[in-house]
Each structure stands twice: as structure tokens, then as C-alpha cells.
Amino acid sequence: MVKGVxxxxxxxxxxxxxxxxxxxxxRHKALDAKITDLQSMPxxxxxxxxxxxxxxxxxxxxxERLKDEMIPDLNA
Numbered sequence: 001m002v003k004g005v006x007x008x009x010x011x012x013x014x015x016x017x018x019x020x021x022x023x024x025x026x027r028h029k030a031l032d033a034k035i036t037d038l039q040s041m042p043x044x045x046x047x048x049x050x051x052x053x054x055x056x057x058x059x060x061x062x063x064e065r066l067k068d069e070m071i072p073d074l075n076a
Contacts, residue, residue, distance in 0.1 A: 028059040
């Protein structure tokens with residue numbers, strides 16, 4: 001039995017900033033679609049919609065922070 005095989009390629013799964021950005025943008029877009037779907041229903045779950053909107057806002061903030069990290073500060 002070989003030990004440590006599962007963790008051997010962990011470094012290969014490290015996400016680059018560009019990959020993290022694409023993942024965050026994809027999750028943001030999916031949340032937007034889910035919110036739109038929920039809002040179109042006659043009996044809306046307002047609590048769920050509110051939670052999803054907060055999560056969408058957190059993702060937007062994370063996307064902006066990541067973009068700022070990726071783009072060098074020209075004023076420096």
C-alpha cells in the first residue's frame with residue numbers, strides 16, 4: 001500500500017489569481033440567475049433572496065479586490 005498518493009499532486013491544484021477570478025465571476029453569475037428565477041416566482045422566499053443577494057455582493061467585493069491585486073498600481 002502506497003501512502004501519501006492523494007496529497008502528492010496537491011500543488012497541481014493550486015489556483016492562479018486568474019482562475020480564482022473566473023471561478024468567482026462564474027459563481028456571481030450563477031447567483032444572479034438564481035435570484036432572478038426566485039424573484040419571478042409568485043410566492044417568493046424573501047429571506048432566501050436576501051441571503052443570496054448578500055452572498056452575491058460579497059462575491060462582487062471579492063472579485064474587485066482580486067482584480068485590484070492583479071492590476072499593478074500605476075500611481076506607485
